[in-house]
Amino acid sequence: MTRIAFIGIGAMGEPMAANLLKKGLAVTVVTRSRPEPVARLHALGATIAATAAEAANGCDIVVLCLPGSREVEATVDGLMMSVAAGAVVVDCSTSNPDSTRRLAARFAERKVGMVDAGLTRGVQGAKQGTLAFFLGGEPAHIEQAMPALQAMGDTFVRLGPIGHGHTAKIISNVLSYGTVALVNEALMLGARSGVDLKTLFDALMQGAPSKALEGFGPRIVSGEYDPPRVTVDHACDDMLLAQELASGSSAPVFMLGVAQEVYRLLALRGHGARDISALGELWRAAGQPQR
Numbered sequence: 001m002t003r004i005a006f007i008g009i010g011a012m013g014e015p016m017a018a019n020l021l022k023k024g025l026a027v028t029v030v031t032r033s034r035p036e037p038v039a040r041l042h043a044l045g046a047t048i049a050a051t052a053a054e055a056a057n058g059c060d061i062v063v064l065c066l067p068g069s070r071e072v073e074a075t076v077d078g079l080m081m082s083v084a085a086g087a088v089v090v091d092c093s094t095s096n097p098d099s100t101r102r103l104a105a106r107f108a109e110r111k112v113g114m115v116d117a118g119l120t121r122g123v124q125g126a127k128q129g130t131l132a133f134f135l136g137g138e139p140a141h142i143e144q145a146m147p148a149l150q151a152m153g154d155t156f157v158r159l160g161p162i163g164h165g166h167t168a169k170i171i172s173n174v175l176s177y178g179t180v181a182l183v184n185e186a187l188m189l190g191a192r193s194g195v196d197l198k199t200l201f202d203a204l205m206q207g208a209p210s211k212a213l214e215g216f217g218p219r220i221v222s223g224e225y226d227p228p229r230v231t232v233d234h235a236c237d238d239m240l241l242a243q244e245l246a247s248g249s250s251a252p253v254f255m256l257g258v259a260q261e262v263y264r265l266l267a268l269r270g271h272g273a274r275d276i277s278a279l280g281e282l283w284r285a286a287g288q289p290q291r
Contacts, residue, residue: 001026002147005055006046007075008065008093009037012119015126016065016092016152021045023151028055053082061148065092068237069099076103085111088144092117092133094170096241097163098248104137104162113141116162117149118169122229130154134172136165167245174242177235178259179212180276184220188283197221219277223284228275235263235276 003026006017014037020027021044028047031038042048049055056062056079066072072093083089089107091100095116104114115137125131131153135142142158149156159168190200201217219225239260246253262279269285271278 002061003059004028004148005049005052005059005062006065007052007055007062007079008071009041010065011123012092012126013065014041015123016063016131017041017046018044019126019129020063020148020151025147025151028059030055052079055079056087057082058084060087061145062087062089063092063148064089068094068241069096073099073103076106080106080110083107083110083112088113088115088141090115090117090145090148091166092119094118094173094238094241095166096244097136097166097170100136100166101163113138113144114162115141115145116165117145118165118172119153120169120172121153126152133157134159134165134168136160136167137162170238170241170245173235173238174256174259176212177230177239177263177276178255179210180216181259181262181279183210183213183217184277184279184283187217187220188280191283216275216277219275220280223280225275225278228273230276231273232263232267232276232278233272236260236267236272239263 004020005028006013006020007030009017009029009032017027017029018041021041028049029038029041030049030052038048052075062079062083064072064075066075072091072095089112091114100116107114115135118134120132121130129152132155133149133153135156135158159165187197187200191197198221201221204213239256242253242256243260246256263276266279266282271281
């Protein structure tokens with residue numbers, strides 16, 4: 001049986017690990033400060049380890065689902081010596097592609113493969129096992145990781161060599177954030193012009209529908225932003241990664257820069273932990289447009 005170590009059982013990681021268990025795979029997770037996710041996964045059959053190194057020992061696949069490269073690098077330092085030759089590490093975090101390539105080179109020295117597997121479709125997709133993965137890495141390593149990936153998702157896009165999966169993930173994220181910023185601006189323009197926001201939203205859904213409008217428009221219209229789906233701080237972090245990508249390739253990213261400054265302003269005004277739809281507060285604070 002394929003043995004999997006799963007490291008990072010947060011809002012996304014817990015349902016992903018649960019789906020691995022429900023598919024009959026042997027999964028080891030790491031004890032964390034919040035005991036509830038560990039207890040729920042243990043009830044589904046997960047083995048519990050005290051450290052990432054202990055969890056990875058003897059496993060065929062190690063799945064990382066962490067906030068970003070800083071956490072991934074710290075974790076890899078702990079498990080590098082315990083991952084067996086022939087295993088594959090699958091990084092589902094939103095990581096810096098350059099960091100990912102450096103880690104892959106370190107693993108390669110130990111005959112360990114690495115796949116970067118940026119994911120989309122959010123918590124709902126994680127719960128339903130319908131995540132979409134952007135994959136980078138050697139074809140043989142991707143095939144080796146597929147038993148785990150297929151238990152967690154239903155869409156797999158192979159982008160090319162290691163690092164390309166995380167590149168696509170960053171681009172996907174900032175495209176979404178930039179579109180939400182434009183949706184907010186369009187709605188607030190209508191409000192400033194005296195149009196009822198709810199009526200305008202309904203009209204736009206008929207004339208210019210989009211996932212960003214559908215997913216975040218109702219929150220912008222109502223001014224009710226909780227619970228957060230994606231926080232402003234998270235968006236700022238991802239946009240910084242995108243700017244680093246652009247800097248490395250001398251790519252002009254004018255629209256990204258404008259959106260990034262809007263989110264930064266929102267964070268500076270104390271909204272960093274709120275949902276990105278709280279962009280509406282910048283306009284409301286300036287003049288209270290109608291809802």
